[in-house]
Amino acid sequence: MDVHRRTVNAVVSEKYSKTKNQKLDSQSQSSLYLTNAIFFGLFFSVAYFLLHRWREKIRTSTPLHVLTISEIAGVVSLIASFIYLMAFFGIGFILHPFAASRAVQYDEEDESDIAKNSGSCLAGVAQKLPPRIPVEKVVPANLPAPVLLSMEDDEVVRAVVTGTIPSYSLESKLGDCKRAAAIRNQAVERVTGKSLSGLPMEGFDYDSILGQCCEMPIGFVQIPVGVAGPLLLDGKEYTVPMATTEGCLVASTNRGCKAIYVSGGASAVVLRDGMTRAPVVRFNSAKRASQLKFFLEDPQNFDSLSHTFNKSSRFARLQNIKATMAGKNLYIRFTCSTGDAMGMNMVSKGVQNVLDFLQSDFPDMDVIGISGNFCSDKKAAAVNWIEGRGKSVVCEAVIKEEVVKKVLKISVESLVELNMLKNLTGSAMAGALGGFNAHASNIVSAIYLATGQDPAQNVESSQCMTMMEAVNDGKDLHISVTMPSIEV
Numbered sequence: 001m002d003v004h005r006r007t008v009n010a011v012v013s014e015k016y017s018k019t020k021n022q023k024l025d026s027q028s029q030s031s032l033y034l035t036n037a038i039f040f041g042l043f044f045s046v047a048y049f050l051l052h053r054w055r056e057k058i059r060t061s062t063p064l065h066v067l068t069i070s071e072i073a074g075v076v077s078l079i080a081s082f083i084y085l086m087a088f089f090g091i092g093f094i095l096h097p098f099a100a101s102r103a104v105q106y107d108e109e110d111e112s113d114i115a116k117n118s119g120s121c122l123a124g125v126a127q128k129l130p131p132r133i134p135v136e137k138v139v140p141a142n143l144p145a146p147v148l149l150s151m152e153d154d155e156v157v158r159a160v161v162t163g164t165i166p167s168y169s170l171e172s173k174l175g176d177c178k179r180a181a182a183i184r185n186q187a188v189e190r191v192t193g194k195s196l197s198g199l200p201m202e203g204f205d206y207d208s209i210l211g212q213c214c215e216m217p218i219g220f221v222q223i224p225v226g227v228a229g230p231l232l233l234d235g236k237e238y239t240v241p242m243a244t245t246e247g248c249l250v251a252s253t254n255r256g257c258k259a260i261y262v263s264g265g266a267s268a269v270v271l272r273d274g275m276t277r278a279p280v281v282r283f284n285s286a287k288r289a290s291q292l293k294f295f296l297e298d299p300q301n302f303d304s305l306s307h308t309f310n311k312s313s314r315f316a317r318l319q320n321i322k323a324t325m326a327g328k329n330l331y332i333r334f335t336c337s338t339g340d341a342m343g344m345n346m347v348s349k350g351v352q353n354v355l356d357f358l359q360s361d362f363p364d365m366d367v368i369g370i371s372g373n374f375c376s377d378k379k380a381a382a383v384n385w386i387e388g389r390g391k392s393v394v395c396e397a398v399i400k401e402e403v404v405k406k407v408l409k410i411s412v413e414s415l416v417e418l419n420m421l422k423n424l425t426g427s428a429m430a431g432a433l434g435g436f437n438a439h440a441s442n443i444v445s446a447i448y449l450a451t452g453q454d455p456a457q458n459v460e461s462s463q464c465m466t467m468m469e470a471v472n473d474g475k476d477l478h479i480s481v482t483m484p485s486i487e488v
Contacts, residue, residue, distance in 0.1 A: 036085075043081040046074045058363050153183055160187040168216055177206035177217075185218040225450050226250035231257045232265030233395075242446035249442055259399050259407045266397035272388045274319050275343040275487070277351045278333040280372025281365050289330040292362055293323040296332060308357045312349035315339035322387070324374065331374040333383070342390070342454070342487055344377070378456045385434045385463055390487035396480040404477050412470050412477045419468040434463025437481070444486075453488055460485040 053071055057064055067075070151159075156174075159165040160183065165173065167187065170180035182201060189196050199219035206217060223243045228250055230237040240257070242250050260266050283289040295301055302321070309318040315338055322333045334354070338346050348370055355367055376383055383389075404412050427436045441462035448455045464483045471478045 039081045039084050042077055043085060046078045046081065050074050050078065055363075153179070153186070156183050157186045157190065160184065161190050171210055177210050181206050181217045181219065184216060188218055223449060228254040229257050230261060232261045234267055235265065240447065241450035242443070243449035244442075244446040246442065246446075249446060253443055255407060259403050260397050262407070263397060263399045263403050266395055268393055268395040270391055270393055271484075272392040273337055273390070274335040274388070275338050275347045276333055276335045276375045276387075276389050277344070277347040277370070278331050278372050278374035278376075279351055279355060279370050280329055280331050280368045280374070281355075282329050282368055283362075283364060283366070284328065286325065286328045288364065289325055289328050292330055292358070292365065293325060295361075296321045296323050305354055305357070308353050309334070309336065309350040312353050313338075313346045315341065316343070316346045316350050318350065329368070331372045333374050333387075335387075342457075376460070378459050380433045380435075380459055380463065382433060384460045384485040386484075389460060389485040392484040393486055394480060394482050396478065398471065399477040399479060401475040401477075412474065415477060416468045416470055419466060423466050434460075434465075434484075436465040437462075438466065440464035440466075440481070440483070448488075457487045461487050 050071065053074075054064055056062075156165065156170075160167050160170070167184055170183060171177050174180050174183075185196055185199070185201060196218065200222060201219050204220045209217065223245060225241055225243045227239050227241055229239040231240055240253070242253065244250065281289075281292070283292070296305070302318075305321065306318040310316055317337045319335045319337060322335075324331050324333075332351075334347060334351050336343070336347050336350060351370060355365075355370075358365060371377065373379065374383065375389070399408075401412055404410060404415065408415070423436050423438060441458055444462040445455055445458045447453075448458055448461070461483070463485055464481050467480045467482070469478045470476070
């Protein structure tokens with residue numbers, strides 16, 4: 001009985017001690033929160049102050065190393081607050097795994113001591129407590145590779161569906177791109193409740209696209225590829241590949257190639273060849289923006305700008321700069337040759353070099369975006385139709401009268417009239433922008449898909465004007481296409 005009373009008294013005393021400690025912990029936590037808030041506010045306010053001061057020095061060309069008393073105090077405060085925050089948060093984060101392992105060890109030692117010293121009475125109470133969950137049985141959010149590799153596909157699918165394993169990390173964790181795609185395919189089926197049985201999985205090299213052209217694949221789409229031709233162009237014969245699911249497209253294109261071939265072929269001229277990129281920058285006033293516009297368009301400054309731009313690549317060569325304003329915003333359209341490449345990345349790097357160069361003379365220039373849509377990429381735009389983008393091409397051919405009748409099954413007069421009323425007048429009535437043709441986008445898209453070009457750039461690449469005229473006393477047909485922005 002005495003033993004039981006002493007045990008109860010010990011428990012009551014321990015409970016009172018815990019309550020007292022909890023009050024002390026609450027007070028210390030409140031003061032700790034207040035201290036952290038003060039140092040957080042000090043850190044960010046001082047950082048903002050110093051950045052503002054250094055920006056003013058850049059504008060006024062004052063050396064950055066020349067510090068005032070307030071700036072010295074700010075630097076000291078910034079360093080002190082940084083050290084405090086790193087000591088409080090950074091070291092705790094670094095030591096977290098060690099602290100956790102020590103905590104588990106201490107818990108196990110405490111439990112063994114309790115079981116040893118409490119006797120059968122406390123052991124009977126312990127049996128009523130819920131069982132302790134071993135740490136090893138808790139599934140972490142980031143499973144190690146050996147554990148993941150040993151899991152069955154169905155287990156991995158469940159982990160992806162529940163969010164335990166991120167879908168985007170399957171390739172790196174499994175080390176098998178094909179298996180990752182198959183698991184992701186099943187996960188999508190379970191989440192959406194839709195069957196993907198019609199989407200092919202087998203017969204594709206998923207390793208070849210990893211980090212290249214498609215993230216998180218779940219299969220692939222089959223597009224049949226046909227050929228049209230031979231196309232006789234500038235004295236050379238070409239076989240034209242076309243990837244499409246539209247019936248009769250390849251057949252009609254092939255018929256056109258035949259009409260051109262038997263009539264002696266077609267000829268083409270590249271009028272311009274230059275890729276564009278147009279960043280948008282902002283100033284505090286329209287007057288200041290106009291000063292940069294005049295600076296960029298001054299021929300005396302072109303050599304220095306061209307030298308800076310051309311450092312981005314051995315193929316990139318700046319051709320011209322055109323700037324236009326909208327209020328205090330300036331849109332700068334750079335045009336450069338890019339060799340055999342389509343050149344979007346190349347011209348973007350050159351533009352970035354020039355913007356960095358301009359910051360020395362225009363430190364108040366605020367770069368809003370490396371592309372301001374005045375380029376204009378993947379959009380039907382008048383600037384591309386008028387100024388050109390990529391390769392500006394004119395192609396023509398004279399189709400003989402008998403070929404028009406036998407191959408195209410129509411007369412020259414009827415075809416000329418149809419082109420005028422449909423491709424020209426009809427498109428004008430519709431307010432078309434570069435759409436003065438029958439279906440240029442069909443052929444451009446099919447060739448782009450078959451040859452690995454960017455199909456989204458079909459938007460501006462298929463801008464085309466088709467012209468037809470009766471020649472040689474109205475017997476033969478002169479046909480031409482003008483395409484100012486073919487991006488390949």
